[in-house]
Amino acid sequence: MNPTHPASAAIDVTGLSKAYGDKVVLDGIDLTVPRGSVFSLLGPNGAGKTTTVQILSTLIRADGGAARVAGHDLAADPHSVRAAIGVTGQFSAVDNLITGEENMALMADLHHLDRHEGRRIIAELLDRFDLVDAARKPAATYSGGMRRRLDIAMTLIGSPDVIFLDEPTTGLDPSARHAVWQIVRDLVAGGVTVFLTTQYLEEADQLADRIAVLSGGRIVAEGTAEELKRLVPGGHVRLRFLDPAQLGRAAEVLGTGVRDDEALTLQVPGDGSVHTLRALLDALDNASVEVDSLTVHTPDLDDVFFAVTDRPGHEKVQTR
CATH class of the missing domain: 3.30.70 (Alpha-Beta Plaits)
Structure with a gap:
């Protein structure tokens, strides 16, 4: 772990890199995410957001650098990392051919929960995510917002310390998007750490304690929403x-x-x-x-996004 980073960090990344052939996707990024916070990674399509999530959730290997997630070394102890995290990807993991309750039960089995404990947790989560009435209906009949709520509920079966949400509200209508936002706020209030990637600048502004902007494989700006807005003249x-x-x-x-x-x-x-x-x-x-x-x-995150992603050489802009 980088000695300048707090030991209490939920995610600590130093020099993370990844390339596919000649294409460099991540070019030595550094990140620190405090426990019990929302950290948002912003970037245009192809910036490397999903690759970052895939590496930190042990789905693919980095080419270089080091990372600790939920206190566990990513390279040396990936099993402990997987046991401590939940992942909701861009595309729903829900099986549309079975009911919402059966999707939850399948996830409980994957976490090796005994039948009694699994049923208890499933009932609590279905109630928490307002899915009780739809629990025994095929997931194919769910709206986009319901399917996303079920997807996140499935992620919580294992009571993860850290949750990765990769563009969780893409394609949702405003009402469903706001419902997901409230879920994120409730998770963090309960002590969970949320690593959120998004293309919606308003989403990062609403939810994130800290924001990093990824462009050209590098972090080009990082700070709170207010710190980032102060980088851009024009008020x-x-x-x-x-x-x-x-x-x-x-x-x-x-x-x-x-x-x-x-x-x-x-x-x-x-x-x-x-x-x-x-x-x-x-x-x-x-x-x-x-x-x-x-x-x-006053400058908003739209202004920040366009200003820092258009900078030549993708040099990092300091917020202090």
Whole structure:
């Protein structure tokens, strides 16, 4: 384990690399995921997100680097890693030809649970995931959201410490997506660590304690959502006026900004903080300038994503 990383980390990765022939998929990535948190790995298609999950869940071997998952060395003790994790992939593991309850029972058998304990856990999970009424119906009759809930419930049969969710809400409607988000929040509240890959920037913003952006096989930015947003310039306040005279006076007083005489707006650089807004409005008020309305734009994860994945050489952007 990297000596700078806390011993309590649920996942600790140093120099992880993977290539297929001449194509480098992962180029020496480092990651640390604290226990009981949500860590989100963002990246465009082909960035290496699924490969990272496959390596950390022991499905494929890395070419280089080291990793510990749930306290176990990935290379030296993969069996203990597998016993401590659950994996929900991009594509559902649900068997559509059998019922939801039978899918759960099959997973309980794979975990070698005795019949009584298996039934108890299955009943608890079916209730927890609001699948009791559908439990004895073929999974083929389930909606996409129900199938995904069943998939995650099956992952929890073995009471894993760490769960890998690889793009779990792809293809779901907004209602089903929000239901999965609540499941993730509940899991973390119960002490589970969630490693989430997603292409939905809003999803990472909503759920993740920390976010890493993967591009060109490298981590190009990492931090909290707020730290990442501060990397990108371009925040501004847009002031709207009722007449050209007030617009002209505001431009004089502030001495900066992009003026639009047709729309009667003035776009002024600003980070959207209360301090900045107060100073801006005080300056206009002291000059007796009347503002009709204002809107604040601060960089979001969309801005961060495009900014850091377009950087030449994919160098990492520091959040501190």
